[in-house]
Amino acid sequence: MAIGSTLHTFDVQLADTDRGVYDDYSLRVARHPSETDAYMLTRVLAYGLEFGEGIAFGGSVSDTEEPAVLVRDLTGRIVTWIEVGAPDAERLHHASRLAERTVVYTHRDPAKVMAPWADKRIHRAEDIRVHSFDPGFIDTVTPHLERRNTLTLTVTERVLYLDLNGTSLVTALHEHELG
Structure with a gap:
């Protein structure tokens, strides 16, 4: 018998002063049995850091047709393809051809990714951006994950102030170019 996904909920307060985005929203995140806490948390953070009209989670971890997170315009066309983790070059090539903007959020060492x-x-490799956090940040946050979570994300001058279930942590948001 196959093990099903575990549902996690996040009540999020977002204040991204760098982009002028302020919102409160709730997320229901299905965590696939093969998905690590670090990957799921990075997906949730990518969603918040890219939050805007048309954003949604993509298919499952094993879905090759959609990214982890995506932004669609009103016609349904993907305008931003958001990968999480360490996608391969073919996937980025496909994404960059399909979407206006392609970004990667990784919880791993960006140089190795x-x-x-x-x-x-x-x-358009020169247009793809890879975003990472301070080394060890995600591993420090994941022990505080619960099935029901309260998450506050504040971004100011490329610094992320995170409060997860009463635990506050800070990380710089690093951006890396391929070109």
């Missing part, structure tokens, strides 16, 4: 992409054909 980007190394396999060197000398690979990736459409």
